[in-house]
Amino acid sequence: MRYDLIDYQRQAAVEVLKRLARGRRDWAEDGDRSAFALSAITGAGKTVIATAVIEAAIYGSADLDAAQDPQATFLWVTDDPALNRQTRNKMLAASDLLDPKRLVVLGNDFLDSELAPGRVYFLNIQKLSKNSGLATGGVNLRQFSMWEVIANTINSAGTELYLVLDEAHRGMRPAADRATIVQRIIGGQPGSNPPVPVAWGISATIERFTTAMAGAADRTTYPPVAIDIDKVRASGIVKDQIDLDEPDESGTFSATLLRAAVDATLDFEARWADYADAEHEPLVLPVLVVQVADKPSDATLAELVSIIDSEWPGLGPHAVVNVFGEHDDLVIGSRKVRYVQPESIEDETTIRVVLAKQAISTGWDCPRAEVLYSERAAKDATHIAQVIGRMVRSPLAHRIATDDALNSVSCFLPRFDRAALGRITYELTQPGEPGEAAEVVVNAQVFARNASVAAEVFALVETLPSWPAPDSLASPLRRAKALAKLLTDDEVLGGPLMADAGEQLTKALNTKLAGLGTEHAAQVAANVTNLETAAIHRTSITTAGETIGTTQHSEATAVGDLDRDTRKLVASVKEGVAKDYLRYKVEGAGENADVVGARIEVAALVMVEGVVAQVEAAAVKWVQGRFTDFLVEIKNTTGATADAYRKVREQTSAPEETAVELTTTLKAPTKDSTKTGAADLPTFASHLYADAKGRFPTKLNDWETSVVNTELKRPSFVAWYRNPPRPMSSSLRIAYRDDAGRWGSLQVDFLVVSRRDDGTRAASIIDPHGDHLADAKAKLRGLANYAERFEDRYVRIESVAKTTSGQLRSLDLKDAKVRKAVRDFEGGKVTTLYESAVANDYV
Known part of the structure; x- marks a missing residue:
């Protein structure tokens, strides 16, 4: 492989190879047919995993503990010929062993009697419809139909056929006879082709694979290979945040938001240039995707392009392209807007603006497409979500540790109101979709480091001991x-x-x-x-x-x-x-x-x-x-x-201390979005990151708000930090184990910096701790263990909770007696501890 597999990708590849070997053995020894699924959210790298698996099966791999299977051949089936082409290109880029001759796109020029071992054959099901050339044998030069080819391959003593059913891509438009064709490939048809011995599904969710396998009889289903979403998040391979911007009031704001989208693209460009210069990384040239209605008028297209040209000085003559289904070059105003294949956009860096209609193409990948402006209405939320879903991959395949704005994508939706925004949020956060990994937020802004907070405060926070949960896959x-x-x-x-x-x-x-x-x-x-x-x-x-x-x-x-x-x-x-x-x-x-x-x-x-x-x-x-x-x-x-060093440091099989790495900027929402309404988030002073007025917005419940306000009023108070809720390098992480022994990561809510009487600064952990989550007790034990290990690094380590009477009470975890009470607690809800004598009123 040309790529180094991320640990979760390597483990997934190993598990898939085990199931393929088991399927081969069950078929050879007992004639038992099998099926299983590989599932992961959009952006997790399922094609890279599949490439590693196929390479290991054909050539063997010590790294993946796979013996060579010289008889293996793979039939890769999808609904979409463009997707097959894109998958083949990805495999060629990822593998240093799978050359073009081994990756065959099946077309009417395929005349062989069976599939050869050591190859991957890409087939879109339309090629097997009744009137297609591949489905018919004995015509012209073709002696065997594709159905006969499949049968001959299964019956051949020199070939092991594995079916790969690629169901991973949202927005696939099934052909009318799709189910019949797929079921015939999987389950066979008497007098034509036998059932395939081993069916391997690749899917965003297990449910999609289950649907595809419905009706497949006499087949053992192995446990799925499901990739942990938290490991995808932690890898930084997908962006952290999807920002949705829409009008704050009724009216027509298309031109205003399109200008804002261009400005956002130029802002990304400037930030990437600064990052490339400072960090010695490749320059990323961001792309603006402009999504229009299915039948846009010439006048509409001309207006859109005119606004883009007026707002984007120096936009090159070949910078605007289209991916419309008609595949036609267009003349819009004074511009020639050529049609391009979607898969060429990522590498053709002169392209900066892409005009699209619906989902661009199934499986389209363009990590440098970082801004979307959509003219489509709320009823098209699915089409908008499909495009956003193709934009969540990080352009450099890792999280940006300095400028947090580069860990997001921006979406401008002029025809959405706040109520309609809930529909697209719902679409994006469905199982398997990118919103499961990337937080969906509304009206996000970039906040710089607070100028009124001394540099020494940031330095202090960056010396605090982070104690990340170990990686269960680490070697x-x-x-x-x-x-x-x-x-x-x-x-x-x-x-x-x-x-x-x-x-x-x-x-x-x-x-x-x-x-x-x-x-x-x-x-x-x-x-x-x-x-x-x-x-x-x-x-x-x-x-x-x-x-x-x-x-x-x-x-x-x-x-x-x-x-x-x-x-x-x-x-x-x-x-x-x-x-x-x-x-x-x-x-x-x-x-x-x-x-x-x-x-x-x-x-x-x-x-x-x-x-x-x-x-x-x-x-x-x-x-x-x-x-x-x-x-x-x-x-x-x-x-x-x-x-790379950060990832190696954190690939531990037991917790090891590391540091908090604060970003130079922080991107955060300014509004609270629900399906029925929204309001500006409350803002607070003295946060490490702030706007020009020294304020930072954040969503807190009533007692979290009370805690922050209490800390702000203390005479010794200097500054505070809303610790990010996800485990990442910019958050203070605390490893804990649940009752089953599984490792998890606690991100405490607040870090507070105060001034001691000798003038030095010191840090405290103040963590409002709810008991509504199943792991509340385990997290509290984890915080107690952390306090015992690192108590000398803090002034206070307090866990705060609201009791049944409404009183805020705190546990002082620097106190050994309190830590013992936490460890010994065997009750139900941890609120009992806060109501006991080991706790104090939080004042």
């Missing part, structure tokens, strides 16, 4: 290899931080394994004997079935079995660490090295309980040591490099 060995790769990167300004990091890591792990080999020599020797011999148990019975006796003897393990088993054991240690150790042992033995014997010894060593865990612990220690050694240098990295 200490992969983390160490990733850090070594970053440290040896010679493309960063100033050269590599540690040119021999890879060699030093390998040396450290080899030394650890050698020591463990000596420590566990007796167990290793016993394991060698077990590997080299097979215990045979013989039972003797009479012809009447009575047992006479049993005997046991040993046989030498067959050479082939021994070779296979030991290679598998050595390969089972992630990131090739055991393979590196085997190479080290062989090279150390010189010319007369016994390679087979060395492999048996290494396999026997990794069989010893606890050895791999100790090697992983050594990798963790090595990583922590390098982060300490290069602390200052890593802090001075920028852009993608800084983001």
Whole structure:
């Protein structure tokens, strides 16, 4: 793969490969057919995952623990020929092994009798309608219909056929006979084609795959591979926020909002230029998408283009294009507005404005399309949501840690009122849609750092200990290899931080394994004997079935079995660490090295309980040591490099301390939107981020508001920070475990900075803590554990709640007796604790 898989993508690929292997085995051994789904929200990288899976199946992959399947062939089925073309292009970009000859778009020129192994065939179902060429055999040069080709492939002894049903894209317009064709591919038709052995669905939601599989009989459904939405959010691969702007009053404001959309695009352009210059990253040139009605008049189009030209000085002659379904070049005013294929927009950087009608195209991707202006009415909320859904990917595939405005997309909707806005919010936040990962907000503004708050306050907040929840998919060995790769990167300004990091890591792990080999020599020797011999148990019975006796003897393990088993054991240690150790042992033995014997010894060593865990612990220690050694240098990295180090730092299997990284700007909503009405959000003074008047808007409930106002009135008060509610680098995160042992992340509500009597500044955590959520008790325990570990870094750590009588009460978690009461609490609602003697009135 040309791309490094994100941990959740790698884990998903491994799980899909397991299900494909199980499906192949069930079909070969028992004739059982199977189906399963891969599901994830828009933007999670399902095509990248599928590419990794297909590459691993065809070629094998040690990283994904997949054996080569030389007979594998994949039939990729969708509703849309453009989508097939786009998927093929994405696979070519992502894979360094799948060349164009292996990715075949099926058309009327396909004349083979069966699908060849080692290939992916893209088929849109319209090609199998009654009157299409592919559906008919014995005509012209085609001897076999596509149905016969599918049958021949399934029946071939030299091919394993996997069906991939791509249902992932919202807005697909099914053909009238779609269900019949899909069901015939999956379930077969007597006298024509048999059912496919293994069906793999790719879908935004499990429900869509279930619908597609409705009616498929005699097929085992394996558990789905569902990607955790929180892991997609944490990756930064999709944007954090979708901003919706609409008129605040009745009237016609199309021209006003179009000018605002152009201004927003130019603002994105300026911010990206500043970011590229400061962070040494590629320049992003944002695109404005202008969505019009299905049949716009010439006058309407001319007015839109005229406004854009007047507001955007220097817009190039080829900058405005259309993706209308008619595929025609247009002349609008003095501009020639050519038609372009949607998939070409991302790479053709001269394109800055795209005129569209409905959903542009199914599966269209253009991360630099960051602003939408839509002329469509509220009844077209679905079409608007489809376009927005294609715009949520981060252009640089990571969260921007400095300018928060670049972590959002902006949408201007002149024909929506506030009530209608609820419809599009509803559309965007449905399961599988981008609003599940990106917060949908109304009338957002960019807030700079508050000029009235001293720089020392920001510096103080950035020294506070964040304690992120560990990643359940993290591998200490992969983390160490990733850090070594970053440290040896010679493309960063100033050269590599540690040119021999890879060699030093390998040396450290080899030394650890050698020591463990000596420590566990007796167990290793016993394991060698077990590997080299097979215990045979013989039972003797009479012809009447009575047992006479049993005997046991040993046989030498067959050479082939021994070779296979030991290679598998050595390969089972992630990131090739055991393979590196085997190479080290062989090279150390010189010319007369016994390679087979060395492999048996290494396999026997990794069989010893606890050895791999100790090697992983050594990798963790090595990583922590390098982060300490290069602390200052890593802090001075920028852009993608800084983001890569941040991700490695947080790929932990147990919580590790990191810092809060405040952005230079913060983008936040200014209005509270509901389906029935809205109002300006209340604003507060002395927040770390503020407008020109020193105010910051935020939505709080009544007792959260009371807490903020109480803190603002304290004589020692200096400033406060509304901690972001999602786990990200700019939020203070606290790891906690729920009752089932699963890790979660608590983002406390407020960080408060105060002035002590000696003039120094100090921080406090004040966290209004509701008991309406199921994990309220676990979060409170997590905060207590955090307080015990880091109490010396804070003046106060208080959890505040409203009791049944309406009184605000607080738990002082710097008090050991209070922490013990929290840990020992086994009751129902945690309100009981706040009403007990361990709590105090919050004043």
